[in-house]
Amino acid sequence: MNAALPLHDAAENAACEDSRFAVPTMRCAGCISKIERGLSEMPGVAAARVNFSAKQVAVSHAPELTEDRILRAIEKLGFEAQILAENPLAEDRGDTARLLRALAVAGFGMMNIMLLSVSVWSGAVGVTRDLFHMLSALIAIPVIAYSGRPFFASAAMALRYGRTNMDVPISIGIILATALSLYETITSGPHAYFDGAVMLLFFLLAGRVLDGMMRDRAREGISALLGKTAPGAMVVQGDGTTVWTKAVDIQPGMTMLVAAGESLAADGVIEQGQSGFNMSMLTGESDPQMLGKDDAVLAGTMNMDAPVHVRVTATGRDTSIADIARLMDEAGQHRSFYVRVADRAARYYAPAVHSLALLAFVGWMIAGAGWHQSLLIAVAVLIITCPCALGLAVPAAQVVASGALMRKGVLVKDGSALERLADADRVLFDKTGTLTMGQPRPIDTDGLSLTEKMVALALAQSSRHPVSQGLVRALVREGVTPAELSSVQEMAGDGVSALWEGIAVYLGRAEKAGAHISTALTIGEESQLIEMTDMLRPGSKAAIAELTQLGLSASIISGDRIEAVSVVANELGITAQAGAKPEDKVETIKRLGDAGHKLLMVGDGLNDGPALAAAYVSMAPGSASDVGQQAADSVFTSDSLMPVVLAVKAARQTGRIVRQNFALAIGYNIFAVPLALAGMVTPLIAAIAMSLSSLIVVGNALRLRGAAK
Amino acid sequence: MSGLAILIPIALFMGLCGLGFFFWAMRNGQFEDLEGASHRVLIDDEDAGESSENSDAET
Numbered sequence: 137m138n139a140a141l142p143l144h145d146a147a148e149n150a151a152c153e154d155s156r157f158a159v160p161t162m163r164c165a166g167c168i169s170k171i172e173r174g175l176s177e178m179p180g181v182a183a184a185r186v187n188f189s190a191k192q193v194a195v196s197h198a199p200e201l202t203e204d205r206i207l208r209a210i211e212k213l214g215f216e217a218q219i220l221a222e223n224p225l226a227e228d229r230g231d232t233a234r235l236l237r238a239l240a241v242a243g244f245g246m247m248n249i250m251l252l253s254v255s256v257w258s259g260a261v262g263v264t265r266d267l268f269h270m271l272s273a274l275i276a277i278p279v280i281a282y283s284g285r286p287f288f289a290s291a292a293m294a295l296r297y298g299r300t301n302m303d304v305p306i307s308i309g310i311i312l313a314t315a316l317s318l319y320e321t322i323t324s325g326p327h328a329y330f331d332g333a334v335m336l337l338f339f340l341l342a343g344r345v346l347d348g349m350m351r352d353r354a355r356e357g358i359s360a361l362l363g364k365t366a367p368g369a370m371v372v373q374g375d376g377t378t379v380w381t382k383a384v385d386i387q388p389g390m391t392m393l394v395a396a397g398e399s400l401a402a403d404g405v406i407e408q409g410q411s412g413f414n415m416s417m418l419t420g421e422s423d424p425q426m427l428g429k430d431d432a433v434l435a436g437t438m439n440m441d442a443p444v445h446v447r448v449t450a451t452g453r454d455t456s457i458a459d460i461a462r463l464m465d466e467a468g469q470h471r472s473f474y475v476r477v478a479d480r481a482a483r484y485y486a487p488a489v490h491s492l493a494l495l496a497f498v499g500w501m502i503a504g505a506g507w508h509q510s511l512l513i514a515v516a517v518l519i520i521t522c523p524c525a526l527g528l529a530v531p532a533a534q535v536v537a538s539g540a541l542m543r544k545g546v547l548v549k550d551g552s553a554l555e556r557l558a559d560a561d562r563v564l565f566d567k568t569g570t571l572t573m574g575q576p577r578p579i580d581t582d583g584l585s586l587t588e589k590m591v592a593l594a595l596a597q598s599s600r601h602p603v604s605q606g607l608v609r610a611l612v613r614e615g616v617t618p619a620e621l622s623s624v625q626e627m628a629g630d631g632v633s634a635l636w637e638g639i640a641v642y643l644g645r646a647e648k649a650g651a652h653i654s655t656a657l658t659i660g661e662e663s664q665l666i667e668m669t670d671m672l673r674p675g676s677k678a679a680i681a682e683l684t685q686l687g688l689s690a691s692i693i694s695g696d697r698i699e700a701v702s703v704v705a706n707e708l709g710i711t712a713q714a715g716a717k718p719e720d721k722v723e724t725i726k727r728l729g730d731a732g733h734k735l736l737m738v739g740d741g742l743n744d745g746p747a748l749a750a751a752y753v754s755m756a757p758g759s760a761s762d763v764g765q766q767a768a769d770s771v772f773t774s775d776s777l778m779p780v781v782l783a784v785k786a787a788r789q790t791g792r793i794v795r796q797n798f799a800l801a802i803g804y805n806i807f808a809v810p811l812a813l814a815g816m817v818t819p820l821i822a823a824i825a826m827s828l829s830s831l832i833v834v835g836n837a838l839r840l841r842g843a844a845k
Numbered sequence: 846m847s848g849l850a851i852l853i854p855i856a857l858f859m860g861l862c863g864l865g866f867f868f869w870a871m872r873n874g875q876f877e878d879l880e881g882a883s884h885r886v887l888i889d890d891e892d893a894g895e896s897s898e899n900s901d902a903e904t
Contacts, residue, residue, distance in 0.1 A: 244864045
């Protein structure tokens with residue numbers, strides 16, 4: 137059943153195209169078989185293969201079959217799906233695969249060399265010992281040459297720029313140990329350190345692989361959430377026909393025909409028609425704005441109601457979306473100054489190890505031990521202090537913690553985000569879409585009878601207005617089925633009307649609008665007001681209370697009007713800044729950062745992008761815009777705000793475990809280094825000490841499995 | 846001593862086999878979808894009707 141699904145008629149030999157789709161909602165074996173079977177029954181599809189871990193489907197299909205039609209087929213099977221662009225992360229994945237191969241080779245070498253070394257330790261002498269050393273050398277040298285490359289390359293890079301990092305002492309230690317062991321082998325000396333060198337490589341590679349796997353997993357999760365950005369538009373030709381044009385080929389002066397429900401691919405001015413535009417990408421506000429002839433519209437906003445003709449004024453890098461992207465780039469620059477814990481440790485550790493080894497060499501030379509003996513001791517010092525446990529201390533803890541968080545729906549992009557999250561001491565929330573759901577929902581639907589609900593659902597389904605969509609979501613959740621309507625008509629910006637069993641029905645703008653956004657349902661003569669509100673995310677209040685308890689005082693920063701913001705601020709009992717443009721948000725964050733605060737920014741919209749990038753650490757909900765998700769350090773995929781609290785707690789616990797691990801690793805050094813300096817470390821002691829300290833550190837990290845509870 | 850001449854090559858050969866197998870498995874995409882594999886066991890190939898019923902109940 138793991139084989140590719142049977143080929144279908146049309147697509148047998150023809151060159152097949154591969155497309156990938158993100159299907160975030162699949163949860164079970166049934167979903168896998170439903171999607172694979174449903175798609176492979178489609179004419180033109182050669183094979184469909186679900187990757188459950190990445191929540192993706194790869195479809196191999198005939199070129200005639202467009203991605204769009206496959207997408208609709210998946211939706212017809214009952215799954216939300218998105219077309220994924222060519223895998224942009226393939227290169228990063230290759231990185232981890234290379235490390236994994238190096239780890240496998242090192243593991244192979246380590247086991248075989250240990251096999252030989254154990255015989256030497258248990259008393260092999262003379263010719264046997266020499267033979268075993270020779271065999272060890274034969275295995276070790278190609279293994280070290282292959283598996284050591286990641287370290288040698290990184291060390292060479294650091295040295296070229298006159299710096300030193302953790303990889304420099306590792307590389308020197310390994311190369312010296314190998315060279316010396318080779319010399320020992322040739323002169324039939326008693327001690328060869330091949331086992332130590334290869335084992336060192338193995339443990340260090342294990343740390344690197346863990347680190348890489350964590351990053352890949354989070355990135356995959358996030359790329360599964362990301363959709364494709366507005367790819368192009370229908371451009372009106374001289375003779376009135378329209379031609380699909382890719383975004384890069386659109387020129388200022390062209391006229392785009394933008395249908396209802398489409399996003400704009402470029403900035404422009406409306407030439408014909410009027411419609412409501414969802415500007416939430418830019419302002420964070422989902423309530424659409426009515427725009428007509430000669431009004432300016434911006435790329436990335438969505439046309440809600442009616443088709444319009446738009447004359448393009450700016451494209452690509454000149455659009456206001458691109459401006460925000462630039463602002464975000466600049467804001468993100470300073471974050472790269474953050475130095476990870478392991479690198480900070482290396483900064484002190486590496487020189488200390490170098491000088492200790494050098495001191496040992498010089499000391500023993502002065503003591504008259506001879507250069508061979510002295511060098512042997514110096515190498516022993518290098519190997520024993522080489523940070524096996526240190527190399528595992530950080531990634532092991534972070535991998536376990538991020539795995540635990542992922543099971544709770546929090547994706548952390550990399551280890552440094554986890555470290556920064558633990559340090560945060562203030563939190564800023566965006567309002568719309570972050571503290572609130574970002575979609576209006578009916579306050580209660582109890583006032584409606586079942587038939588009214590059925591009619592309302594049927595009417596709301598035929599509109600893309602956020603109010604209608606909110607109503608649809610609420611009613612569908614109640615299990616209401618739509619009534620059958622005829623002659624459905626949507627009046628741009630006003631509402632939807634139709635005939636239901638011969639009676640005129642209407643859903644749309646209410647006559648008397650109160651404090652809330654509301655909509656009126658009219659059936660025949662009777663009219664009903666359905667009050668809608670943008671509800672707070674469940675658990676917002678509790679989450680903010682807990683964050684305060686953890687020492688993170690919260691406030692709101694929003695682009696919305698002050699009246700709307702103060703309602704939410706009062707309800708949650710926190711301070712707020714309203715009417716903030718993207719640059720104002722960055723400004724506020726910079727000011728707080730300069731005052732010594734370490735800021736956690738939680739936001740979702742495109743307008744939050746720069747703020748998310750500028751903050752010390754940032755999180756975005758899974759419902760956030762692509763930009764928001766890309767800019768944030770971490771994405772949580774639940775309606776509740778509790779994952780923010782969970783992430784902070786888990787990050788702090790991870791910090792504690794990492795510090796414990798450092799203490800353990802350093803404690804081990806305090807015990808082992810004097811032995812090495814005294815010249816008492818044989819390869820046997822080095823091997824035992826190294827594996828023992830690594831095991832203890834990994835075991836300690838495993839305690840984080842329950843960190844996200 | 847003479848036993849070693851056989852045993853060591855055997856040990857090395859078996860190790861290399863394992864290594865080669867691991868490389869093959871990586872290239873073949875055996876580790877691409879670890880979670881999916883555990884679910885695929887439950888898919889009933891013969892009886893299409895029943896499995897789609899299951900999925901309806903679960904989704």
